[in-house]
Structures are given as C-alpha cells and as structure tokens.
Amino acid sequence: MRPSTAQALSSLALSYSFNFEEYIDEGEISSSATSLQETLSEETRNRLRDILPMLEKDIADLVQDADSIRRIFLAIRDNLSSDLIKALTPLSIIEDEALKVRKAQRNLSDYEALMAKKYSNKQEARELAQLIDNLKNSSSRIKLELNKLRARHAELERELESVKAAINCHESNLVQIPNTIKQKKQEMLTKVKEDKAIHSSLENIPGSAEGDQQQIAEVDAIRLKALKAIRDALNL
Template sequence: MLEKDIANLVQDADSMQRVSLVIKDNLSQDLIKVLSPLFIFEDQAPKVKKAQRNLSNHEALLAKKNSNRREAKELAQLIDNLKNSSLRIEPELNQLETKRAKLEKELENVKVAIDHHKSNLGQIPNVIKQKKQEMLTKVKEGKAICSSVKNIPRSAEEDKQQITEVDAIQLKALKAIQDVLSL
C-alpha cells in the first residue's frame, strides 16, 4: 500500500487509517515512533488534497494564461490584418463608388430617353390625325386644281407656244428699233 502514488494514498487515507489502528496496538515503541507519521496521515490528507487542488488550479490557470496569450496574439494578428485590409479595400470601394455614380448618371440618361420615347409614342396618334387632315386638305386642293385646269380653254402646250410666238415678235421689234437707232 505504501508503494502507491501519493495521490492514490490520499484517496485511500481512510482505509490506511483503519489499518494503522489495527496494527498500532501490536507494534513495539520504536516501531511506533518510526511509523507515527503514518498514524497521523489523516491529518496530512487534507493538506495533500489542498496541495493537489492548488497544483491542479495552478496548472489550469497557467494553461488558461497560455491560451489567453495565444488568443490575444491571434486577435492582434486579426486586428492588423483588418487594418491592412482597409488599405486594400478603400481604393476598391472608391472605384466602385465612382462606377456607381457613372451608372446612376447613365441610368438617368436612359430614363430621360425612355420618357422622350414614351412622349413621342403618345403623340403619334395626334400627329397621325393632324397629317391625315393635311393630306385631306392637299387632296381637296388637288381636286380644285384639277377642276381649275379643266376650266382653262387651251392646253399648257398651246400656252407655251403662244408665249414663244409673242417673245419672237418682241425680239423682232427690239431689233428693228436698235437698227434704226444705230444708223
């Protein structure tokens, strides 16, 4: 039993106490003096348990401290990465904002063009009606001209012939006057 690990001995303190009480009465005084620390082992058990708890707590706290240190380093690295990423992200963000402004302007131009085309489409029925009225007026004028042409007694060829003949007479008269004056 005494060859066991101290932790196991502490756990078995009660059974050791019983054994020590049984053999205590059968031992010599010299042996009792030597073994007396074993007899008061019950007093030592709480101290050992407390020491074990302290060691366990110390190890747990050291592990937590190391874990916190590692996590703090990782967080510091993450913070540095985030700071550096803002340097990388800002130019891209500026480019995207510029692109958005251009697209918004283009969208506004498209909206204006759409409104213009819608306006034109809306005016088409009125323009068609107006042009039909103009066409009807032209047709009526054409009919009136045809009637007027029919009322003219001679043809256009005959009128042209007559004008040519009168022009020839005028030219002869002018020549005769010039000949008289030249003499």
C-alpha cells in the same frame, strides 16, 4: 546497488560538523543496523511489504482511506522499532490531512486553469495583433478598390440617367403616336380635298398648258428680236 557501510558512514559524516568516525566505531554502526533488521520477524516484514502497494496510491486516494494501513500498523506496532513507529504513526492518521490535500489540489487546479487561460489569452492577443496588422496593411488596397467602385458607381449613375431619359422620351413618343396619326390623317384629308378642288379648277381653264406655253413663247420671240436688233445697231 546498495552503498557499502563505509560509503554510508562517509555520507552520514557529512551531515555533522565534526568527524564522528573518531568517536564511533564503524563496526558498531553496522552491527546496530543488522541488529535492527534481525529484530523484525518474518511475519512483521511481510505485513510491512503489504503496506508498500498501498503507499504507491495517489495521495488524494490515500487520504480518503487509510483503514488498511492503520489496521496493519496497529497489528504490528509492538514489533516495530521506534523509527518505524515514528514514520508510520502519521501515516495511520493521514486521513486527517484530507482537507489540506483537497485544498492544495484545488489550488493546483485553479493555478493550472488560470495558467491555461493566461496562455490562451496571450495566444488570442497575438492572433488579434496579427489580424490588426493585416487590417492596417489592407487599408490602402481597400481604399484603392473603394475609389474604383465609387468611380464605377458614378459612371453607372450617369448611364442610368441617360437610360431613364431615353425611356421617358420613348414613352412620350409612344403616347403621342395616336394623336399624331390622327393629326396626319386630318392633314391628308385636307390635301385630298384641295387636290380635288384644284382638279376641278384645272378643268375650267380653257386650252391647254402646252398651248399657253406656245403663245408665251411667240410673244417672247418679239422681245428677243427687238433686243437683238438694238444690240446689233450699237455693236454690243
């Protein structure tokens, strides 16, 4: 909704250091505004309407091509008020501001890129800080596990040495078996020969083992008889 003339006048008065309502009649202001609108022909108004969509373009596009606006402006310039001429004249040569716009856009792009990088660095720094904290907290657990592994390693080394010793012993025994077998065979052969010699010697002994034992027993009976007689005489 458009403000009333009184509201517009009141708003306008605020921009002055004095109450210009005392010096200017409200009707004069209203009639001036109405007069300005009425001086624009319908064709001029339509051409101004044609400019509006062009002004809705992005400023980066507008500074690259303002030919259409410039043509319309030059075509209706003589029909415009001084205020419109003052507003549209810079617009008709806005292409001269292309370098300024490009520089500003580049600055904005650089700023956004740097801010994005700054945010990314902060995020990564926070993640690294969290990782460092996690590593610090896991230090004691890792040390405990490491001590267990070292103890297990020492135990396995001792077991390995024991296994190596057993392997060496078995390998040594395995190597010695053929020589041992040969040695024992030689010993057995010697025993067989001795047994054969003993058998021959036994055949050369007269009598028998039973007869010899009987003779020894008969002679020993004499010893026992004498021993008994003495003990009886002495009452022993």
